[in-house]
Structures are given as C-alpha cells and as structure tokens.
Amino acid sequence: MSNNSIHAPFRADIVGSFLRPAELKEARARFEAGKISAAELRAIEDRLITELVARQKAHGLKVITDGEFRRSYWHLDFMWGFQGVEHIELEHGYQFHGEETTKGSLRLTGRISGHNHPFVEDYRFVHQFEEPGIVAKQTIPAPAQFLAELYRGDNGKTTDSVYPDRKQLIEDIAEAYRQVLRDLYEAGCRTVQFDDCTWGMIVDKDFWKLMAGSDFTVEGEAQKYLDINNLAIEGKPEGLVVNTHVCRGNYHSTYACQGSYEPVGPYLFAGENVDAFYLEFDDERSGGFEPLRFIPKDKKVVLGLITTKRSALESREELIKRIFEAEKYVSLDRLYLSPQCGFASCEIGNKLTEEEQWAKIDLVQSVANEVWGKQ
Template sequence: MSKLRTPFRYDFVGSFLRPERLKEARAARARGEISDQALEKVEEECIADLVRKQKELGYHGITDGEFRRSYWHLDFMWGLQGLEHIELDHGYFFHGEETTHGSCRVRGKISGEDHPFVRCFRFLKQFEDENTVARQTIPAPAQTLAELFRADNAEETARIYPDTEELIQDLAAAYRRVILDLYGAGCRNIQFDDCTWGMIVDDVYWKARVGNGSTQDEEASRYLRINNLSLRDLPEDLTVNTHICRGNYHSAYASSGPYDRVAPYVFAGENVHAFYLEFDDERSGSFDCLSRIPEGKKVVLGLVTTKRPQLEDKEILKKRIHDASRFVPLERLCLSPQCGFASCEIGNKLTEEEQWNKLRLVKEVAEEVWGK
C-alpha cells in the first residue's frame, strides 16, 4: 500500500473531461441500447487510460476522474441509504447558465452502508504504486445537508426529520460509515468537495436566504459542525482534505466573494489536513484570509483556472505564490488548478489536450518554485 499523503507540490482537484467514447456509452445506456455491464467495461477502460496519463505526466495523486458520475456531488448522495434521485423544475442558477435539474430527496432514515463508491474505489486502488496514491473525492457533509434543504426538498426533509439535530447526527454517522468502508478498501486519502462556503460569502445568495431566518454565522456554524462530526474518531493514517470553490459548471460559476467571512469557521476550525482553495480570479478576494490557517496545515493554491483554455503567465503565478507565502510559509503551500475540469459530465469549455496543458503548467511552475 502506498504511504504517500496528499497534497503534493503540484496537484489537481479530481475530475477530468470525459472522453467522447465514455459520453457515447453513457448516452447509449440511458437509451437502453447497452447493458450496465457494457457501460462499466467502457468506464473501466477509460479510467485505466486516464490513470496512465496522470502517471506519465508525473502526478503522484491518481483519481478515476469521476468518470462513473453524472455530477461531482449528487451521485454520492444518491448512494446513501434513505436518499433518492429526483429531478427538480429548475437546476442551479449559475452566472450565464442553468444546470441540469438533478437533486436528491429524503425518503427514509439516512445511513451509509453498501455505498457504491467503495466498490468503485477498489478498482482505482489497483493502479497505486510506490510513486502514486489513489484519492477518493466526495461532496462534504455540509453540501449534502444543504441539498436536503434546497427548493421543495426542505418540506420532505422536515417530514422525515422534524428534529434537525437527528438529521445532522444521522448524516454525519452515514458519512463516517462510508469513510470507514473506504478505509477498509485501502483508501488513505479522501477529499471533501465543498461549495457551501462559497454560498455563504455570496451577497446575492444571502439576500435570497433572508426569509429563512438563518444568519450567516448560524449557517457557517452548522456546516462546520456537521463536517467535523463526520470526521470524528477516524484512523490516524487517513488523510482528509477539503476543496472549496464557488461552483464550476460548463465553465460558469455560481457565487462570488472573499473567504474572509467564513475563514474563522472553516479555516480555523475544520479538522482537515489541507485546504484546496479557489484563487483563480478576483471573485476569491485577497490572500489575507490565509492568516486564519492553523499552524501545520497545508494550503493548495488554486491559481490555474479550469474554466478557460488560455495558459496563465508563469511569472504571475510565481509572484502570487510568493504573495501567499506572507500568510502561510512557502513550505506549507502547493499549487493546483482551482477546481476539476468536469464537475459534471458536460465538462468545461476546453479540449482534453488543453486540460493536460494546464496540468503541465502547474507542474512546471511548482518545480521552478520548490525544486524537483
């Protein structure tokens, strides 16, 4: 078993553009033209090819690119006991684009046994070697909690769970069960993907939330609490990091706002080992918020955007890394894209070659800043 621990000096968030062959196979399965087994064979072949490319480029973390998922978050939620796949009247409203309409709804008490992601991880695990470690990305517990109160979902959530505290405890316990099952399958590196903090810092979002009677401090405290409840009593050799961004769908974004408002909660208080943070444009604010990062924890600076194919200027990236080192020492900083390349299977607006060019740039800059 690999003893490598994320994050790495040059790193990535997790999702990759789906090959056309995979997209075609998924569409054919949806039409009933091929079997589940035929689709799985294509998925496994595409994942094996993706891992080979990750290794050839010299990256130490490997993922399955989220190739078995439609969404970065909902597929995981649908795998929990007590939650079901539904379609809403509307998707998420991003800037310039509405997403597809998938969501999840409570249909019974929530638990985490027999999650399909565990079986999927076992397939990825076989590709580990002395230079690489398999990583599992899942939506943060706070993200699932937020989804259960999205639009009309709230009414059904309240019917099954009139006591919100019971919901929080059950959901946290379900996550711990999945995490421990992943650990049993050999997983030692897990990543929480979390857009809830981006919602809190966005003023437009909060204007829409005023009628719910919730304050930003109350919401932040609730999200921090459920994330940390999910992380209680885990094995010491399990690394759990978190990735925080403001939405990523077909190169569109969902929210804007600096981290300052939530830094006293998530940076100062979340029991993770490292923070993968979106900093690819002005929507994220300055690096001042990094002063809230506790001693010993690492920050992966997401300075390279996955939303556009144009390559960033190396010297500007280096300058920004050194600017950030005023708040977190250089030895605790790393570099990555700000998010995945395909948070949903539709993917961002760039080609596969442009995707790999972005990762080549990340590696080259990291080696020039920290050495090979």
C-alpha cells in the same frame, strides 16, 4: 516508505475531475436509452479510467483519481449512493452566472445510512493502480453540501417529514459519512477529499439577497456547516487524511458564487478538522490571500491559481509571484499548487479541449518544480 504513509496534497496537485471522452458520453447516453447494459457501461468506464490513470502518471502526477468518470455530477451521484435517498429531477437546475445546470436533485425515502456505498467499489478499481510514491484519492461532496441539498427548494419538506428532529438528521448524516470513511479505509484509501461549495455560497451577496427577511446569518450558517463536517470527520481511522476543496461553482466554465473567504475564515480555516485546504484563487471572485492568516500552522494550503474554466495558459511569472504573495500568510513549506477546480465537475465539462486540459496540468508541474524543486 509505504504508500500508507503518503498522502495528498503534493506540490503539483489536482482537484479530481477530468473532461469526459466522447466515447464515455455516448456510452452513458446509450445506457440511459436502454441500448446497453450496466455491465457493458461499466466495462467502457473501466477501460477509459485505466487510460486516464496512465495519462495522469505520464504527466507526472503523484495523485490519481478516476476523473469522476462514473458520475454525472460531482456531488449528487455520491448522495444517491446513500440508503434512504432517491434520485429526483426538479423543474429547475442550479442557476449559475450565464447558464442553468441540469435538474438533478434528491429526496429522502427513509433514514440515511452509509452502508454498502457504491463509491467504495469504485475506489477499489483506482486503488489497484497505486505504485510506490503514487496514491489514489477519493473525492466526495462534504457533509455540509449534502445537508444543503436536503433543504434545496421543496426538498426540505420531505427532509423534515422524515426527520422532525434536526439533531437526529445531523447525527445520521455524520454517521453515514463515518461509515463510508471506514469502508474506504478498509479498501486501502488513505486520502479523502471533501468538495464543498457551501462556503462559497454564504460569502456571496446574492445568496443573502435570497435570504432577505429570514433569520439566516453568515455566522449561523458557517457554524452549522463547520459542525456537521467536523462531526463526520470525528473518529476517522488512524492514518486516514481528510482534506477539503472549497469552490464557488464550476459548470460548463460558468460559476455560481463570488466573495472573499474573509467572513468564513474564523470558521472554515480556523476550525475545520481537515489536513489541507484546496482553495480557489484563479481570479478576483475569490478575493485576496489575507484570510489565509486564519489557517493554523499545522495545516496545508493548495493554491488553486490555474483556472480550469478557460483554455488560455496563465503567465508563469504571475503564478510564481502569487505563490510568494501567499507566503506572507502561510509558509512556503505548507503551500502547494493545483488548478482551482476540476475540469468537469459535471459530465458536460468545461469549455476546453483535452489537449488544453493536459497543458494546464503540465503548467502546474512546471511551476511547482521551479518553486519547490522537482519532487
């Protein structure tokens, strides 16, 4: 069987990002200070990504990523790669529970295009490490996440000035994503993952406090995000699998949102045209498994039961128990296991060591082998 017919998810899977080595953080700081060139930084990134891929394989993973080592953020670096988008710094970052993030954002300078996106070349580097039964996946923020960032704070004023016609904006975003998907496919990619915090945002009661007095509704927001994600997936190359990861924020072991999937289940689960859902279920913030009943029988579910926010290892018995609780709503043959999110959604990383990170990966492997048999 060729690798072109093998896709994520795997029984023991990952979301994508890994803790950045100290050497990488130091190199990025030196680059920002003008002390090393872009070529010198990339050479360091190449070497550390090569080492990371080898370690992923050594820990038995069948899916590999570059750990997002070339990014400062899980989402913004990709958005900055579109034509018509520039990097800006705001007065405030995202307000998480207990911590404010760094202040990066974006602003439109013209119409959006996905031609010559730098992430395609980044993917080619990881693709070279594929081998029989091991595939490289590319993680990118969902189109809905890009749309949300375009209307974050005062960004919306610039967005509306460039795009007075909202329908044209939606179409240009979708076409930019379709272009990137086509280019990734040509580079050999067969698994893409849309990372998406918008759903976690709109199920959170604090979000709706901010929206008080406006015309926003859960239903309206959910339909908007569903429509743009599906429009971007429409017409994807044959054989390209698009999955999605849904999260409630993951920054330096803090979170942004909380709330059950129940309100968005009829939209996200029942309607998004992805092949698999990577879902955060590491604590009570995500609610129970009942909303999984909305997932069609031809879709897969990756249960994010192991947290990346804390170093302590979960109970194997409790993890296995929870997997079989989820089986009440999704058959075991369509269930998979992973951490609830990446280990470093932003370069600051979560509050655990690299050794603790790999212990989490080993726990995922061990539990998956016990439940489904060694793959």
